[in-house]
Amino acid sequence: MTIQAVAHRGYPRKYPENTLSSFQAAIELNFSHLELDVHLSKDGIPMVIHDHTIDRMTNGTGRVVDYTAAELQQFTIAGTERIPTLVEALALLKGKLRINIELKQMGNMYPGLEEKVLQVIEEMDAIQDVVMTSFDFDALEHMRTLSHDIPIGLITFSCSTAILDWSKSVNATFLSMHYGFVTERYVQLCQQQQIQLMVWTVNDKKVMEKFKHDPSILVCTDELEQWIETVHAATTA
Known part of the structure; x- marks a missing residue:
């Protein structure tokens, strides 16, 4: 059975976030969607990691943008894994679930990020498999000028x-919003405009209970198995 929800950075409660093992776990749990984050290396390679620095996740220190892709992949995550390239991530995920790629753009911190990411997606024939999201309006508007076809969506706290x-x-046909700001009226407005609404990041069982009965909303979670248990309980009650 396909689990209609979004695996946040894979399955970070059991595996290091944004790694191939974390992504594989989400695939094996049959999640319909997965979210990952992309930065740009010094030599212009899209790299899958959440933070702008490698300090928290690896045995190295410093900014992602200050290392080449080859240098970044010399560092280890949890002793055995490494930072994936976007190519490696898409090779694993394509055709298995929908991939939410968050562009970690900040102003013009990564010149060419949008072009490089789109190039990888097109070369791998993955436009139908992805949606591009970001907190950065300019990054999304730039992506839209590069491609009329690729799905895009804003990440936001508010429901303006x-x-x-x-x-x-x-x-933009996708909208990623913090769950605490979602109202019934806003859900209706998104439906009317044919925007897919995703709520993040839902890890508390009580909050899961709130959203589990609305199939129009995608729930993004770190707690993959807890979400499965919550939904299963609802369908068997």
């Missing part, structure tokens, strides 16, 4: 109707 207006202006 101005976001829906902006989404319409750039043909």
Whole structure:
């Protein structure tokens, strides 16, 4: 059975986040979607890691942008894993679930990030497998100028109707929102505009209970097996 939810950075409660083993665990649990994060290396290679530095996740220190891809992959995560390239991640994930790629752009910290990511996606024939998201309006608007076809969506805390207006202006069909700001009215507005709403990051069982009965909302979680148990309990009650 396919689990209609988003595996946040794979399965980070059991495996190091944004690693191939974490992604494989989400695949094996039959999740429908997965979220990952992308930065750009010094030599222009899209790398899958959440933070702008490697300090928290690896045995190294410093900014992602200050190392080449080869140098970044010399560092280890939890002793045995390494930072994947976007190519490696897509090779594993393509055709198995929908991939939410978050562009970790900040202003112009990564010149060419959008172009490089799109190039990888096109070369791997994965446009139908992905949605591009970001907190950065400019990054998404730039991505839209590069491709009229690739799905895009904003990540936000608020539920302003101005976001829906902006989404319409750039043909954004996805919206990632903190669960605490979601209202019934906003869900209805997203449905009317044919925007797929995703709520993040839902790890508390009580919050899971709130969203499990609404199939129009994608729930993003670190607690993959807990979400499965919650949904299964609802379908067998």
